[in-house]
Amino acid sequence: MEGLLMCAPTTDSPALRVTSLFLSIDGEVNARGQGTPSFFIRLAGCNLRCWQRFGGCDTVYSFGPGTRMSVEELLARVDAAGCPKVTLTGGEPLLQKGAALAALLRGLRERGVFVSMETNGSIAPDFEGRECVGSLVYDYKCPSTGCTAAMQPFAALFRSLGSSDYMKFVLRDPADYAFARERVLEARELRDGRPCPVLAFSPMLPTAADGLPPDALVAQLLADRLFEVQVNIQMHKYVWPDAKTEV
Numbered sequence: 001m002e003g004l005l006m007c008a009p010t011t012d013s014p015a016l017r018v019t020s021l022f023l024s025i026d027g028e029v030n031a032r033g034q035g036t037p038s039f040f041i042r043l044a045g046c047n048l049r050c051w052q053r054f055g056g057c058d059t060v061y062s063f064g065p066g067t068r069m070s071v072e073e074l075l076a077r078v079d080a081a082g083c084p085k086v087t088l089t090g091g092e093p094l095l096q097k098g099a100a101l102a103a104l105l106r107g108l109r110e111r112g113v114f115v116s117m118e119t120n121g122s123i124a125p126d127f128e129g130r131e132c133v134g135s136l137v138y139d140y141k142c143p144s145t146g147c148t149a150a151m152q153p154f155a156a157l158f159r160s161l162g163s164s165d166y167m168k169f170v171l172r173d174p175a176d177y178a179f180a181r182e183r184v185l186e187a188r189e190l191r192d193g194r195p196c197p198v199l200a201f202s203p204m205l206p207t208a209a210d211g212l213p214p215d216a217l218v219a220q221l222l223a224d225r226l227f228e229v230q231v232n233i234q235m236h237k238y239v240w241p242d243a244k245t246e247v
Contacts, residue, residue, distance in 0.1 A: 017045060018069045019067075025038065028118065029168055039085070041078075043066070086114070094123040098127075121138050125160055142169055172204040183199070184226050
């Protein structure tokens with residue numbers, strides 16, 4: 001794990017608004033696997049405000065304007081890190097879809113870097129440069145977030161993703177599990193032999209007193225025979241449970 005790399009101001013164009021850059025391991029599901037070393041580019045800004053009833057999300061620091069960085073600077077930071085995988089996250093990275101994001105993605109592909117992108121379910125995957133993303137990881141918001149109404153229609157989103165992509169559901173309580181289970185049953189009707197994204201259930205940690213701890217989640221998932229679902233235990237929260245900075 002490497003500490004936070006601070007962003008320097010730039011006036012070059014094209015550019016993206018960046019919250020932070022850091023080298024760590026990827027604690028979430030993606031096509032390269034959890035625990036894979038990755039260079040993180042956390043873009044600034046988010047269009048959702050999840051879990052307002054429970055104190056908000058765990059990356060509120062990414063909601064601000066960030067620091068403007070040119071694509072050339074970002075690619076230079078990737079080169080210096082020397083890591084063959086990049087994770088684009090936020091905030092919400094697709095709020096900045098356009099020429100600059102496409103240029104960054106194409107520059108990463110030219111370098112042979114594998115890119116995973118973590119995004120919420122509110123924006124369809126129709127952005128320029130999508131062909132350069134090796135794994136799209138959609139965080140489809142469950143009822144406890146208060147943001148389910150902002151999600152893309154599940155069927156349309158599911159059909160637009162491929163076998164290296166993921167749709168994950170962060171579960172805080174049994175109501176979230178029931179919602180995610182219905183989406184799995186819906187997905188069974190949508191498969192019809194085409195390449196489909198992987199579905200993943202992630203227990204929210206720490207769980208509330210009335211929450212859904214990992215052992216209860218696994219027991220319920222097996223009892224319901226949801227055998228196509230992966231359980232996503234967020235590895236970084238176990239490696240650095242008390243972290244105060246980016247890891």
